[in-house]
Amino acid sequence: MQKQTKTNEAAVSRGLLIQATQVLGAVLAFEHPADAVLSRHFRDNRELGHRDRGFIAEAVYGILRRLRWLRRLAGDDATPRQLLLAWLARGEGWPMRQFEGLASPTERDWVAAVKAAPIDGGSLAERADLPDWLAERLLATHDEEALLDLARSLNQPAPLDLRVNLLKGNRDEVLARLNAEGFKAEPGAWSPQAIRLGGKPALQKHPLFLDGTVEVQDEGSQLLGLLVQPKRSELVVDFCAGAGGKTLQLGAMMRSTGRLYAFDVAEKRLAKLKPRMARAGLSNVHPVLIAHENDAKVKRLAGKADRVLVDAPCSGLGTLRRNPDLKWRQSAAGVDEMVAKQRAILASAARLVRPGGRLVYATCSLLAEENDAVVDAFLAAHPGFRQVDASAVLEKQGVALQTGERLRLSPRLHDTDGFFAAVLERSADA
């Protein structure tokens, strides 16, 4: 298996710097997600080797993480090339000699000035490398120090986590095999199904991935699946299934029995689920494309589901480690629209829950308005539902994690992506 090596400055050519600048320019237009821009560039430039791709991706992601800091160093009107040079000088700590042959003498003078520029003070949002509106909203639930800590943890690259498919393997055996093959694999800190891999090995061609024994899934995301606690032969609905990250986990927890409906409004995402289901060996999953949350296909299951998961569309700010461009692509108005959608989806999904059944509301957001506020409003409007202690549910699944009544995961405290979840039970006579 090929392992990704961290690029070093010696490997960087003029041409590579030009390509990185082009990609950065396209990413900073914020018209498309950064990962889509990168994938497209790599598809169109197949001659680029593993190292070169690594250099471009790391530079682009590093710059997106620290954009405010870099703009303070390089100037608000800095070009993509200047941002890249400033990043290499200050973010990567390249010595001046490394710029010889890559940058013109005038540019090198500019880089030397950037290298020597003092940087202190600045607003809280600048120091946190967040847009003003986002820092303000996070201040509702964090003091300044906690906010800066959170921002720092969101600016670290995310680790690579795998979930072992219980239908096809067990964690100890997979761990032993991966370590014997030279990977640095460790059991996850929380999820009994999780493995954390050191470095960023490319896994797509590994036999354990190809035969469905493992899937890539952040450990925090696995805890959401565990909170649903589906059992064999149940009727379960994954209301916002997307490409099925959690569907696959739920299906395996149900041992491929019962019925697991995977709803989504996005045809392309559901299409990606199908080959993954086959690889995972699941025959209990039924992907269903719906037009909106009140689609007639949804209503047919009213009152029938033992478990419903709403992994709601959200700002995604808990995943900034993986998608640092999101903080610049989102807006306060966009979040407000999202909240209205979340409330509508949760209310509609709740109708599917049978008396005594459970509804899990989850997001990968860190904002109270997408999390607690949505659940509080739901509970106030639905007296037939009561909240169940999330930590107690997890304990039953072998997860020793006290995060209170509602699950709150953060990269700062748990080294997972940021997630929120609440478990809501419909009373038996409601």
Ligand SMILES: C[S@@+](CC[C@H](N)C(=O)[O-])C[C@H]1O[C@@H](n2cnc3c(N)ncnc32)[C@H](O)[C@@H]1O
């Ligand atoms: C957070 S993502 C789901 C991720 C997925 N559960 C996973 O684990 O990979 C939210 C999903 O909600 C879907 N969505 C948006 N509006 C919806 C609606 N009205 N009803 C159902 N799904 C919706 C989006 O297409 C998106 O795939």
